Amino acid sequence: MLAQDAAPELTLPLTPKSVRFAVIGDFGTGGREQYEVARQMARFHEKFPYDFVLTMGDNLYGGESTADFKRKFEDPYKPLLDAGVKFFAVLGNHDNPNQRFYKPFNMNGKRYYDFRRGDAEFFALDSNYMDPEQIGWLKKELSGSDAKWKICYFHHPLYSHAKMHGSDTDLRKTLEPLFQQYGVRVVLSGHEHVYERVKPQHGIYYFVLGNSGELRFHDLRPSPDTVKGFDTDRTFALFEIAGDQLYFQVISRAGATVDSGMVPLLLIEKSRSANPLALEHNQ
Amino acid sequence: MRPSAIVLLVWTVAAQTVDPNAKALEDYQKRIAEYMKVHDKARSGVGKLKTTESPERIAKYEKEMAHKIHEAREHVTQGNIFTPEIAAALHHWTDEATKGEDKTTVHQSLRRSEPVVVELKVNRAYPKGVPLQTMPPSLLQNLPKLPPDLEYRVVGHALVLRDSGANLIVDYLPNLIP
Numbered sequence: 001m002l003a004q005d006a007a008p009e010l011t012l013p014l015t016p017k018s019v020r021f022a023v024i025g026d027f028g029t030g031g032r033e034q035y036e037v038a039r040q041m042a043r044f045h046e047k048f049p050y051d052f053v054l055t056m057g058d059n060l061y062g063g064e065s066t067a068d069f070k071r072k073f074e075d076p077y078k079p080l081l082d083a084g085v086k087f088f089a090v091l092g093n094h095d096n097p098n099q100r101f102y103k104p105f106n107m108n109g110k111r112y113y114d115f116r117r118g119d120a121e122f123f124a125l126d127s128n129y130m131d132p133e134q135i136g137w138l139k140k141e142l143s144g145s146d147a148k149w150k151i152c153y154f155h156h157p158l159y160s161h162a163k164m165h166g167s168d169t170d171l172r173k174t175l176e177p178l179f180q181q182y183g184v185r186v187v188l189s190g191h192e193h194v195y196e197r198v199k200p201q202h203g204i205y206y207f208v209l210g211n212s213g214e215l216r217f218h219d220l221r222p223s224p225d226t227v228k229g230f231d232t233d234r235t236f237a238l239f240e241i242a243g244d245q246l247y248f249q250v251i252s253r254a255g256a257t258v259d260s261g262m263v264p265l266l267l268i269e270k271s272r273s274a275n276p277l278a279l280e281h282n283q
Numbered sequence: 284m285r286p287s288a289i290v291l292l293v294w295t296v297a298a299q300t301v302d303p304n305a306k307a308l309e310d311y312q313k314r315i316a317e318y319m320k321v322h323d324k325a326r327s328g329v330g331k332l333k334t335t336e337s338p339e340r341i342a343k344y345e346k347e348m349a350h351k352i353h354e355a356r357e358h359v360t361q362g363n364i365f366t367p368e369i370a371a372a373l374h375h376w377t378d379e380a381t382k383g384e385d386k387t388t389v390h391q392s393l394r395r396s397e398p399v400v401v402e403l404k405v406n407r408a409y410p411k412g413v414p415l416q417t418m419p420p421s422l423l424q425n426l427p428k429l430p431p432d433l434e435y436r437v438v439g440h441a442l443v444l445r446d447s448g449a450n451l452i453v454d455y456l457p458n459l460i461p
Contacts, residue, residue: 062412069338093397093414097447098341103334129434130420156396156417170385170392174420 008044011249011260015242019118020048022085023153023237025056025190026092027213028072034213036253037234038076044251045080048238053077053085054122056190056209057092057155059105064096073104088115090124092155092190097128114141120241121147125154127171127189135174142182148265149241150184157189157208159198161223162231164216165191179204185266186246194219194231195250197259201225205263209250212236228259307372308427314364318453319430322446325351332448348449353406361405364444364454373442373456376425381461385421392419393437393460400439403455409436409445 012020022041027034041053060072074081081087081104089105090112091097100107107113111126112134123141126134142150157165158172179187180202190210198206211234220229234253239246244265250258302308325348332344356363365373380389396417401410409415416437426435429444433453436443440460444453 064338064411065342066338093417096411096450097415098332098345098450101332101334101341102338103336107334109332109334128415128417129423130418131423132428135420165395165397166391168392168395168417170388170419170421173385173388 008040008047008251008255009257010044010047010238011257012048012238012240012247013242014048015240017118018240018242019120020050020238020240021117022050022053023056023188023207023209023239024053024212025155025208026058026193026210027055028058028060028094029213030061030068030072030076031213033215033234033253034072035076037212037236038080040251040253040255041077041236042079043255044238045083045085048240050238051085051117053080053087054124054153054188055087055089055105056153056188057090057127058094058190058210058214059089059092059099060096061094061214064099069102088122088124090154091126091128093128097126112137114145116147118241119147119243120149120151121145123150123152123184125152125175127154127156127168130171130174135178138175139178139182142178142184145182148244149186149246150182151186151188152179152184153188155189156191157196157206158187159201159206159225160189160192160208161196161198161221161226161229162192162194162208162216162219163221164193164219176202176204183266186263192216192219194229195235195237195258196220196226196230197228197250197261199225199227203266207237207248209235209237230258304372304375307368310366311364311369311372311427314366314369315429315433318364319432321352321355322348322432322449325355325449345448345450348446349408349451352446352449352451356406359406359454361403361455363405365442365456370456370459373426373459376427377422377442377459380419380422380425389419389421390461392417392421396437398437398439403438403441403443403452403457405452405454407452408450409443409452411450 114123156168159167186205188207192210193214193216196208220231237250239248246263249260329347432448436445441455441457442459443455
């Protein structure tokens with residue numbers, strides 16, 4: 001029996017009325033591995049019915065014809081799309097910015113946007129082009145949000161220990177002070193074709209997931225700041241927000257759990273310590 | 284202090300506070316506005332792109348926009364917007380980001396943003412399937428603001444002015460980025 005045929009093992013609590021979503025990044029290859037990850041996503045959706053998927057960009061590699069959209073997005077995720085799961089995309093460096101007009105990406109023609117689900121507000125940013133207008137918009141939206149959970153996601157990671165690119169320090173210098181000031185708790189990115197969870201920085205939990213289609217085998221460098229890394233297969237992630245807890249489970253193409261844990265809500269406002277609250281996780 | 288000395292001092296201070304690139308900026312904004320007239324005219328013929336389930340509709344819009352703008356600007360060459368004076372000002376504004384206090388992070392960001400090399404031709408499409416290199420925020424903060432349909436992009440050492448709706452290279456300035 002193939003590993004992917006084993007029953008999905010869920011580590012998430014499945015709390016009633018929780019906010020549930022999946023995360024994929026750097027996926028639009030149209031290759032066999034993307035389809036296999038998508039198949040796992042559909043299998044886990046049966047056990048953990050999530051409402052939407054956040055994409056970390058690089059939604060389509062190479063061509064962007066009608067056939068490309070079909071092969072790299074509509075076909076692999078058909079079971080999810082048919083089940084009413086919505087995709088909320090951001091742009092990667094491989095994406096034509098006009099993808100924002102493609103309805104199933106739910107960007108409503110905007111390079112950056114936000115939306116609310118229960119106690120959580122999601123801020124989808126265009127890290128390819130962080131101009132003063134976008135920074136001003138983010139500041140306004142973050143300061144005006146009363147959401148318990150503020151989650152930002154965009155393509156380029158502020159922290160990464162992959163060999164290919166590494167951290168985008170200019171972007172970090174621009175965004176992280178805003179995240180700290182307005183209580184962003186979780187930041188999700190892609191770009192690196194690996195999975196990495198970074199030790200919380202200034203109370204912010206950073207996840208890099210850019211291997212839902214592409215993969216850079218053994219690309220991660222050992223770092224004391226890496227809590228968990230995985231660079232030998234493709235992954236996607238599931239998240240569940242239930243009150244003051246955000247649970248996560250990262251799953252490989254074969255259906256194995258690569259990482260899981262819980263992020264507690266930030267209780268210490270504007271803390272500047274490296275890790276004000278302990279992270280519960282299964283290594 | 285004698286009155287004439289005071290006048291000279293005031294004149295010197297005033298001369299120092301006048302932006303030496305103000306004239307170039309004014310000319311730049313004028314040229315951008317002229318380009319946008321062409322862009323807007325093309326769009327009035329093509330119609331506004333709305334969100335759609337059809338990737339074909341998006342591609343068609345891009346193609347029709349590019350065709351109309353290309354026709355209207357058939358004879359433009361490199362430097363049609365980035366004139367020597369504007370280029371000098373752009374060097375100044377870029378140097379502030381790439382040689383000033385942000386230089387370390389800007390250079391790091393440029394190195395790590397998946398640099399691309401493509402042949403640049405004014406009034407031609409940015410090649411499909413080639414990634415768009417990320418613009419460091421500190422660099423964008425130093426460059427003049429553009430209308431929503433125009434954007435700056437880095438290609439190798441060149442700064443490219445790109446029409447994002449039509450996927451057209453409007454102009455480029457070689458050897459601007461260190």
